Amino acid sequence: MTSYREFTVIIERDEDGYYVATVAELPGCHxxxxxxxxxxxxxxxxxxxxxxxxxxxxxxxxxxxVRV
Structure with a gap:
């Protein structure tokens, strides 16, 4: 049986133009x-x-x- 989990990923741009993703439910996961x-x-x-x-x-x- 396949288990599905959803995580909220917050995407931002830093001052150098990189996309930065942080997984809200997983502390330190970015x-x-x-x-x-x-x-x-x-x-x-x-x-x-x-x-x-x-x-x-x-x-x-x-x-x-990705959902917006």
């Missing part, structure tokens, strides 16, 4: 990138690594969706 496309991949990876670190590797992050 990443940055030059493009939004690259940021989405990095967010997926950051969430997966976070879940593995806290002992939840069975949850696989397959995709990141």
């Amino acid at each position: 990443t940055q990138a030059r493009t939004l496309e690259e940021l989405m991949e990095r967010v997926r990876e950051a969430i997966q690594l976070y879940l593995e670190t806290v002992g939840m590797p069975e949850i696989e992050v397959r995709k990141v969706r």
Whole structure:
């Protein structure tokens, strides 16, 4: 059985033009990138690594969706 979880990702731009993403429900889980496309991949990876670190590797992050 596949388990789905949703996370709120806050995306901002820093003073150097990078996109910065913070996952609201996962303290300390954040990443940055030059493009939004690259940021989405990095967010997926950051969430997966976070879940593995806290002992939840069975949850696989397959995709990141953006809702505005």
